[in-house]
C-alpha cells in the first residue's frame with residue numbers, strides 16, 4: 001500500500017492558523033481517529049474537537065476538511081486539519097498523526113510529486129507551484145500563475161503533438177515505399193519541421209526573460225571612485241547597505257540589495273570604483289566590478305557632475321545601449337551640464353539631496369519593464385527546459401538533413417522525447433528526485 005503522508009502545509013513558526021495536511025489511503029482513518037466522529041461531507045468544513053487517539057487528550061478545536069480521491073491536490077484521499085497556529089498545537093497534531101500505524105511525515109515536495117504521478121498536473125505546472133510559493137514580486141507571481149495554468153505545458157505538448165504527426169508521415173513512407181505517397185515525405189514533412197525549428201529557436205532566443213524573472217534582474221552600478229555609487233545604492237535601497245566615505249576606493253566587494261521595481265525583482269549591485277588599482281585587493285574589487293558589468297542585464301554608469309567637463313574614461317567604456325547614464329552630485333556642480341554620453345541621455349541626480357531620484361527610479365522601472373514584461377508569448381523559465389529544448393532543436397536539425405527517412409524518423413523521435421521530458425510525459429523517473437527535492441516539506 002502507498003504510505004500515507006502528513007506535514008504542516010503552512011510556514012513554520014507562530015501564526016493565526018496552521019494547516020496540517022494528510023494524503024494517502026489512510027487519510028480518512030486519520031481524520032476520524034483525531035476527531036472521534038464520522039468523516040465530514042466532502043469538501044465541507046466541519047468544526048470539531050481534536051484529541052490524541054490513544055489518551056483522548058484535548059489538542060485543539062478547529063476546522064477539518066475531507067477531500068476523497070481523486071478530487072484533491074494529490075489525487076489521493078486528503079484530510080486537512082486547520083488548527084491554531086502555535087508550535088505546541090502543531091506538534092501535538094503531528095505527534096498524534098505519527099502515532100497512527102501506516103502514516104509517516106512527508107518528504108520535501110512529496111505532495112506535489114504525488115499530484116504529478118496521479119496525473120493532476122504536468123511537470124511544468126508542478127514547477128510553477130514551487131515558483132508561486134517563492135514569488136516575491138507581482139511579475140514573478142503572474143509568470144508562475146500562467147505556467148501553473150498550463151501555458152508552457154500546452155506550448156511544449158503542442159510541439160510534441162506536431163512532431164508525432166510528422167513522425168507518422170515519415171513512418172508511412174518507410175513502411176509503404178512503393179505506394180504513391182505524394183512526392184515522398186521529405187517534401188511533406190520538411191516544411192513543418194522547418195517551421196517548428198524556427199518557433200523553438202525564437203522561444204530559446206528570448207534574452208532569458210523568464211529565467212531572469214524567476215532569479216532577479218541584475219543591475220550593476222559602475223563608475224569612478226567617489227562618483228557616489230554607494231550613496232546612490234543606499235538611497236535606492238532606502239538603507240545604509242554600503243559604506244560611504246570621502247576616501248576614493250572605499251567599496252571593494254560587490255554589495256547587493258534586492259528591490260521590487262514596479263513588480264519586477266531586481267538585484268542592484270554596488271561595485272568598486274574603476275581606476276588603476278592601488279593594491280591587490282582593490283584590483284580584485286575592480287575585476288569583480290567589470291565582471292558584473294559584463295553580466296548585468298542593465299547598468300547604471302555614474303559620473304561625478306562636480307568633475308565636469310572631465311568625464312571618467314573607464315566609466316565611458318562600460319556605457320552601451322543597456323546603460324542608464326547618471327550625473328551625480330548636481331547639488332554641488334558649478335560647471336555646465338552635459339546632455340548625452342556615448343549617445344545615452346544623461347540623468348542629473350543628487351544622492352545627497354534626493355534631486356532627480358524619482359526620475360531615475362522611473363527610468364529604471366521603465367527600462368526593466370520594456371525588457372522583461374511578457375509580450376503575451378510564454379517565456380522559458382528554467383535551465384532544465386532550456387537544456388531539453390536545445391536537445392530538441394539539435395535533433396530537428398539532424399532530421400532535416402538526414403539522407404534516409406529511417407534516420408530522419410529516429411531524429412524526430414528523439415526531438416519528441418526531449419519535449420516529453422519537459423512536461424513529464426516520458427521517462428522522467430530519474431529526474432523526479434532532482435525536481436521535487438527543491439520543494440519544501442508540505443508542498
Ligand SMILES: Nc1nc2c(ncn2[C@@H]2O[C@H](COP(=O)(O)OP(=O)(O)OP(=O)(O)O)[C@@H](O)[C@H]2O)c(=O)[nH]1
Nearest residue numbers: 225226227228229230231245249250251273351352
Ligand atoms: N555633494 C554631494 N556629495 C555626494 C553625493 N553623493 C555622494 N557624495 C559624496 O561623495 C563621496 C563618495 O561617495 P561614495 O558613495 O562613497 O562614492 P563611491 O562611488 O561609492 O566611491 P568608491 O566606493 O570609493 O568607489 C562621499 O563623501 C559622499 O558623501 C551627492 O549627490 N552630492
Ligand SMILES: [K+]
Nearest residue numbers: 226245247250
Ligand atoms: K568613496
Ligand SMILES: [Mg+2]
Nearest residue numbers: 229230250251
Ligand atoms: Mg562605494
